[in-house]
Amino acid sequence: MTTERRGEPRPKPRLDLSALEWRLLLTVALAITYVFAWFEFRTALPASALRGTAERRNQGEATAPGSSVWLTDLPPGERPAVELPAGWTLASPVNRELAPAVVRVPSTRAARLRTRSS
Amino acid sequence: MFALRAMNTDVLVAAPLLSEVDEESVARRVADVFASSERIFSRFRPNSELSLLNAATGQVTVSAEMFAALRRARTYNALTGGLFDPAVGGALLAFGYDRSFAPGALDRESAKTPRRASFGDVVLDRRTRSVFRPRGVHLDLGGMVKGRTVDRAARLLPSPGVVDAGGDAVFLGAGPDGTGWLVDVEDPRDASRSVATLRLCDCAVATSAPNRRHWRVGTARMHHIVDPRSHRPAESDLAQATVIAPTAELADVLAKTAFILGARLARAFLERMPRVGGVLVLPAGEVQMVGKAMKEGFVVKGSACAAPFRQNCFMEVWHA
Numbered sequence: 001m002t003t004e005r006r007g008e009p010r011p012k013p014r015l016d017l018s019a020l021e022w023r024l025l026l027t028v029a030l031a032i033t034y035v036f037a038w039f040e041f042r043t044a045l046p047a048s049a050l051r052g053t054a055e056r057r058n059q060g061e062a063t064a065p066g067s068s069v070w071l072t073d074l075p076p077g078e079r080p081a082v083e084l085p086a087g088w089t090l091a092s093p094v095n096r097e098l099a100p101a102v103v104r105v106p107s108t109r110a111a112r113l114r115t116r117s118s
Numbered sequence: 119m120f121a122l123r124a125m126n127t128d129v130l131v132a133a134p135l136l137s138e139v140d141e142e143s144v145a146r147r148v149a150d151v152f153a154s155s156e157r158i159f160s161r162f163r164p165n166s167e168l169s170l171l172n173a174a175t176g177q178v179t180v181s182a183e184m185f186a187a188l189r190r191a192r193t194y195n196a197l198t199g200g201l202f203d204p205a206v207g208g209a210l211l212a213f214g215y216d217r218s219f220a221p222g223a224l225d226r227e228s229a230k231t232p233r234r235a236s237f238g239d240v241v242l243d244r245r246t247r248s249v250f251r252p253r254g255v256h257l258d259l260g261g262m263v264k265g266r267t268v269d270r271a272a273r274l275l276p277s278p279g280v281v282d283a284g285g286d287a288v289f290l291g292a293g294p295d296g297t298g299w300l301v302d303v304e305d306p307r308d309a310s311r312s313v314a315t316l317r318l319c320d321c322a323v324a325t326s327a328p329n330r331r332h333w334r335v336g337t338a339r340m341h342h343i344v345d346p347r348s349h350r351p352a353e354s355d356l357a358q359a360t361v362i363a364p365t366a367e368l369a370d371v372l373a374k375t376a377f378i379l380g381a382r383l384a385r386a387f388l389e390r391m392p393r394v395g396g397v398l399v400l401p402a403g404e405v406q407m408v409g410k411a412m413k414e415g416f417v418v419k420g421s422a423c424a425a426p427f428r429q430n431c432f433m434e435v436w437h438a
Binding site: 105115 | 130142146152282283284299306312326330
């Protein structure tokens with residue numbers, strides 16, 4: 001003879017979710033963890049590994065010891081002597097010519113202009 | 119009013135309501151804009167970005183400014199049915215236009231046969247901001263970039279103000295005295311005369327004609343407005359096309375297109391464009407005013423202004 005033990009009824013789970021809902025919940029949790037971890041590791045990376053270092057260098061951060069600077073950006077007196085390997089030459093510096101000169105002309109011309117081919 | 123020399127032309131800058139010191143300061147900033155533009159877009163500077171792009175093989179990542187200009191060129195290429203085509207740079211080189219123009223400097227006895235090229239063959243990759251230019255395709259953004267630079271420079275000026283780069287000009291406001299900017303349209307047969315005078319406000323103007331920039335190859339006369347259909351200097355029944363438009367960039371592109379199209383088709387083409395007007399000059403000297411803007415604007419037969427100016431209006435004043 002078998003006896004069936006009848007205990008107390010099993011309590012209903014607090015989160016009554018379907019299998020699909022559980023999967024969605026898990027995916028969201030993993031995504032949040034991933035994003036959190038990415039931000040954490042990203043800020044821990046050295047500055048040189050991040051994008052935009054070139055811009056920062058141009059904005060003057062390159063003056064810190066150990067950073068790099070363009071030779072032509074240094075004052076002439078502070079430029080170190082560079083010994084080039086045999087057969088090498090220095091390329092001409094970046095073209096930073098001045099803007100064209102501006103001259104004053106009689107203002108009577110402002111009242112009447114001319115269009116033409118040029 | 120201040121002047122400077124850039125893009126092989128005289129650039130005038132005027133902001134009549136500013137003090138002389140402030141006007142000079144604005145003119146200096148305008149000079150910087152032109153210098154920057156030439157560094158990127160000049161076809162005649164070996165180290166400009168355009169020259170490097172024209173010399174490169176394979177795909178090249180370009181500056182944001184270059185990419186924006188090329189994308190705009192693509193828009194104009196479509197708008198004009200391919201008549202505005204920066205790929206005619208190769209034809210200009212073949213005909214000897216390989217340095218800044220000076221009278222007589224480009225004359226030669228023979229020229230190479232230009233290789234057929236189309237701007238449609240140039241691939242612009244927006245995602246990587248890179249350009250793929252097939253071998254033999256040389257780009258020339260000349261007039262469009264001049265107009266573009268004038269537009270950029272004009273944004274530095276208060277109203278009323280004007281930036282005029284050898285005929286490509288932007289007019290802000292209604293001139294020094296509030297009655298509009300008077301603009302003479304040069305007679306292509308005699309530079310000392312004008313065929314019409316426009317009274318303009320808040321718009322731009324550009325003129326296209328072969329009368330100044332031409333040279334000789336053997337016995338043939340060459341000029342700088344190349345028809346991309348033939349890859350030869352355009353054989354137009356127009357002597358000159360002047361276009362009034364909201365921007366100098368658009369005015370320059372449309373003026374060149376109108377010249378290539380010739381009188382009849384140019385008329386139909388410009389009539390379709392909103393807020394665009396044109397002054398077409400035929401070789402015999404006949405002057406035709408075309409475009410919706412001309413009809414919508416006020417037409418006066420003198421110098422007096424009968425009605426108050428509206429935004430983006432312009433009017434024509436015929437010479438007696």
